[in-house]
Amino acid sequence: MQYSPILAPVVALVAWTILVMLWMAITRFAEFRRLGITLSNIPPGSRGADLEGRADPHAQWKSHNYIHLMEQPTIFYAIALTLALMNFGGGINYWLAWGYVGFRILHSLVQATINIVAIRFPIFLLASLCLIGLTTHAGLRILHDCGIIG
Secondary structure, eight states: OOOOTTTHHHHHHHHHHHHHHHHHHHHHHHHHHHHTTTTTSOOOTTOOGGTTTTTOHHHHHHHHHHHHHSSSHHHHHHHHOOOOOOTTHHHHHHHHHHHHHHHHHHHHHHHHTOOHHHHHHHHHHHHHHHHHHHHHHHHHHHHHHHHHHO
């Protein structure tokens, strides 16, 4: 079966997100133990955000990153699937997608470990530039195929 090459980085980012989710769960449950929190004494409706100010910030960083992986990457998934459906997921788009995934993984590692914004932000910016490139290519292809641009 043939598939668009751009689907490989999509699967890679989903797999990375699952790994971060597991990392977050392990870290969070260890922090629960430290704070004396059990499943039986968590108030109804509690959320991870309720731990802010109580939990060790280092433990919270994994959770913050997992939340970030639910935000901008959703746009990546949409544009990558769009490019795959357009049969435009190879070439430069394939490499931009891998660039996006690589920068998101690097961003995760920085945020979950040392969490220095001066390091995180340029990595986020580079990932965003890859996303902008993918979106621009899809948009230009649509405009070209519609005859709006030559």
